[in-house]
Amino acid sequence: MAGFRGVFAAIVLLTTSPAVANDAVESISDCLGPYGYDPVAEDPRRCIGLVADPCLNAPEGAATLSMTQCIGKETKAWDVILNRDYKALITRLDEAQTEKLKEAQRAWLTLRDADCAFPHEFVRGSLSRPMAAECFHAHTAERVLFLRRYINFLEW
Numbered sequence: 001m002a003g004f005r006g007v008f009a010a011i012v013l014l015t016t017s018p019a020v021a022n023d024a025v026e027s028i029s030d031c032l033g034p035y036g037y038d039p040v041a042e043d044p045r046r047c048i049g050l051v052a053d054p055c056l057n058a059p060e061g062a063a064t065l066s067m068t069q070c071i072g073k074e075t076k077a078w079d080v081i082l083n084r085d086y087k088a089l090i091t092r093l094d095e096a097q098t099e100k101l102k103e104a105q106r107a108w109l110t111l112r113d114a115d116c117a118f119p120h121e122f123v124r125g126s127l128s129r130p131m132a133a134e135c136f137h138a139h140t141a142e143r144v145l146f147l148r149r150y151i152n153f154l155e156w
Contacts, residue, residue, distance in 0.1 A: 024077030036155030067130035
């Protein structure tokens with residue numbers, strides 16, 4: 001599984017320029033709104049696919065490698081936001097809460113990695129890469145939204 005994670009990380013890093021990642025982070029962050037934003041007003045899931053979907057819907061987005069690249073660009077942006085939000089939440093917690101969040105984050109990483117290794121066993125072909133990329137993308141975006149619920153609660 002560690003080998004798969006390394007391969008996926010290499011694909012994302014090789015196919016995503018820093019400028020694109022910064023634009024993607026900014027677009028998604030703008031869509032999510034500031035901390036304390038009322039998520040009931042608009043479903044934050046509308047922000048998932050903001051970067052990847054237009055790329056995937058372009059004619060060149062239909063190839064397997066292109067699909068993986070499109071999804072990887074957005075996943076990298078969500079990962080930047082995840083790390084930023086995780087740090088923002090940690091700074092607001094006491095020691096016991098911090099330890100529980102770290103434990104939960106480790107468990108989430110284990111679950112994500114196991115879930116996202118499955119497409120390689122399920123498909124066993126070139127389509128497994130974009131399927132795994134989409135898995136990492138979905139897990140990462142959903143984790144951001146999950147952690148933001150706590151931050152938003154603290155900001156209200």
